[in-house]
Amino acid sequence: MFACYGAEELGLIGSSYFGSHAPVPLRDIVANIEFEMVGAPDPQFASGSLMMTGFDRSTLGPTLRARGALIMPDPYPEEKFFERSDNYSLALEGVVAHTISGWATIPTLHTTADTVANIDFAFMTRAIQSLVEPVTWLADGDFRPQWTGEGAPSKVKP
DSSP, X not given: OOOOOOOGGGTSHHHHHHHHSOSSOGGGOOOEEXXXXXXXXXXXXXXXXXXXXXXXXXXXXXXXXXXXXXXXXXXXXXXXXXXXXXXXXHHTTTOOEEEEESOTTOTTTTXXXXXXXXXXXXXXXXXXXXXXXXXXXXXXXXXXXXXXXXXXXXXXXX
16 A cells, blocks of 8 residues: 655644554554655765664564665664654554655755755665565565564654
8 A cells, every 4th residue: 555645744644644544454554664855865874775764663674674675774863753754653553664764864955955956866766676675575475574672652752
């Protein structure tokens, strides 16, 4: 299933609505993977890599990476991207949910310089293509990612 939400920056409004009005039972959703900010590589990352918010909070990230996904843990834990992205609405409902991003702290974000001219299409293509096989495997297989340790967020929002 593919879903597109609105109003993330106004308080996760679209994804929260989806979480409480899902068209299928949430227990039937194996995982939620959000994609955003994939147009430019973060200079801190290994070449061609994307970050996954809350990487160590579940078995999803390590499993996808072991299957070839060019993803790594979020190097900005102080930014709390896991809790600030649309994945969090479904995570609060118990769904293993993460966001995969490129340069999440890109200096041009939400400025007049934030234009298509800044998109690194070669990076974006390579990074996204690295996810095709692992995500297809996830969708077609029996693997169900699990929260690890204290990874599952509580219903109380930070």
